[in-house]
Amino acid sequence: xxxxxxxxxxxxxxxxxxxxxxxxxxxxxxxxxxxxxxxxxxxxxxxxxxxxxxxxxxxxxxxxxxxxxxxxxxxxxxxxxxxxxxxxxxxxxxxxxxxxxxxxxxxxxxxxxxxxxxxxxxxxxxxxxxxxxxxxxxxxxxxxxxxxxxxxxxxxxxxxxxxxxxxxxxxxxxxxxxxxxxxxxxxxxxxxxxxxxxxxxxxxxxxxxxxxxxxxxxxxxxxxxxxxxxxxxxxxxxxxxxxxxxxxxxxxxxxxxxxxxxxxxxxxxxxxxxxxxxxxxxxxxxxxxxxxxxxxxxxxxxxxxxxxxxxxxxxxxxxxxxxxxxxxxxxxxxxxxxxxxxxxxxxxxxxxxxxxxxxxxxxxxxxxxxxxxxxxxxxxxxxxxxxxxxxxxxxxxxxxxxxxxxxxxxxxxxxxxxxxxxxxxxx
Numbered sequence: 001x002x003x004x005x006x007x008x009x010x011x012x013x014x015x016x017x018x019x020x021x022x023x024x025x026x027x028x029x030x031x032x033x034x035x036x037x038x039x040x041x042x043x044x045x046x047x048x049x050x051x052x053x054x055x056x057x058x059x060x061x062x063x064x065x066x067x068x069x070x071x072x073x074x075x076x077x078x079x080x081x082x083x084x085x086x087x088x089x090x091x092x093x094x095x096x097x098x099x100x101x102x103x104x105x106x107x108x109x110x111x112x113x114x115x116x117x118x119x120x121x122x123x124x125x126x127x128x129x130x131x132x133x134x135x136x137x138x139x140x141x142x143x144x145x146x147x148x149x150x151x152x153x154x155x156x157x158x159x160x161x162x163x164x165x166x167x168x169x170x171x172x173x174x175x176x177x178x179x180x181x182x183x184x185x186x187x188x189x190x191x192x193x194x195x196x197x198x199x200x201x202x203x204x205x206x207x208x209x210x211x212x213x214x215x216x217x218x219x220x221x222x223x224x225x226x227x228x229x230x231x232x233x234x235x236x237x238x239x240x241x242x243x244x245x246x247x248x249x250x251x252x253x254x255x256x257x258x259x260x261x262x263x264x265x266x267x268x269x270x271x272x273x274x275x276x277x278x279x280x281x282x283x284x285x286x287x288x289x290x291x292x293x294x295x296x297x298x299x300x301x302x303x304x305x306x307x308x309x310x311x312x313x314x315x316x317x318x319x320x321x322x323x324x325x326x327x328x329x330x331x332x333x334x335x336x337x338x339x340x341x342x343x344x345x346x347x348x349x350x351x352x353x354x355x356x357x358x359x360x361x362x363x364x365x366x367x368x369x370x371x372x373x374x375x376x377x378x379x380x381x382x383x384x385x386x387x388x389x390x391x392x393x394x395x396x397x398x399x400x401x402x403x404x405x406x407x408x409x410x411x412x413x414x415x416x417x418x419x420x421x422x423x424x425x426x427x
Contacts (some may be wrong), residue, residue: 134204
């Protein structure tokens with residue numbers, strides 16, 4: 001199955017041996033079994049793409065369409081992206097750094113996670129290939145996004161998930177009418193099953209046989225960060241890692257903008273965050289290893305990052321090393337504290353992956369790996385309303401009174417007498 005290219009992307013290219021392919025449906029190289037990615041004609045893009053052209057377009061991720069692998073009009077998710085970049089001064093003070101920005105994909109459209117970016121690209125491309133049934137292997141957010149965007153596009157959807165995911169994420173897929181299949185196993189079991197299903201039924205699985213196109217959607221987060229900083233690159237970025245693709249694509253986005261002359265190039269240190277109970281990529285970096293040691297039985301509340309054998313793990317580790325960054329793996333208690341710290345200082349309620357990012361940043365700052373005087377961007381990729389179980393046991397019961405001003409006065413007096421040590425705090 002092949003298709004014509006837009007003139008701006010030339011086809012696919014192996015990330016290991018460099019062998020090129022037409023823009024068809026494949027995700028590994030026939031020669032060396034390395035992963036393939038989209039190859040662009042940057043000379044052609046440079047002739048047409050300017051800051052002014054981008055700024056004249058709608059506030060969505062398709063304002064960078066020359067750098068995305070679609071042939072024609074966007075048919076799935078035309079309003080995805082361009083989420084806020086929030087200058088978080090109170091969070092910066094709490095962390096003890098000069099400047100912090102939060103890239104807030106908890107409000108991404110339509111399903112409140114950065115996965116809407118990758119799904120918009122993958123399903124638009126799947127429709128160009130003529131697929132009528134789509135699917136994914138997911139730890140939750142991707143399932144929600146595939147279900148929602150497939151419903152809007154009139155596509156049939158099968159989303160395959162580990163059966164022990166948070167209730168909010170399961171309901172968040174069922175509501176759109178997708179066929180949700182829970183598998184008694186880990187994400188890696190799910191992913192292998194999806195590869196077999198895609199081969200047998202010829203369906204488009206966005207993060208399996210459509211992976212080269214799907215992964216490119218992540219770049220838009222990097223483009224937006226640079227544009228929202230006034231066409232400047234940040235000094236440091238901390239991002240959560242599951243399969244490892246996102247931090248690789250952030251790095252690719254910054255380098256593409258530099259290559260095209262849209263920003264002034266400079267080194268950007270990229271840091272990765274995983275939870276202690278499933279941190280194969282961070283372990284590879286910390287151990288200075290040459291390969292990923294898979295985690296066979298993940299054990300963490302951060303289910304959205306619990307991929308024991310990450311597809312892009314070695315590339316993510318290389319991105320951190322080559323950029324001068326590092327990885328950190330906070331424990332579940334630190335993750336919950338990170339969720340609360342972000343919420344209490346910015347008003348942003350993140351899911352557990354966001355708590356992992358904040359907690360990892362805190363460790364990196366305290367260890368001196370992050371420069372306290374450099375600009376720092378935290379990528380917050382999913383909404384906390386989906387994972388309320390993670391923090392539900394962290395609070396005391398609410399104060400309940402009768403509808404009486406006297407009772408409220410008494411409550412207020414009691415509250416004022418409460419010592420600082422008695423107030424729950426995550427700091």
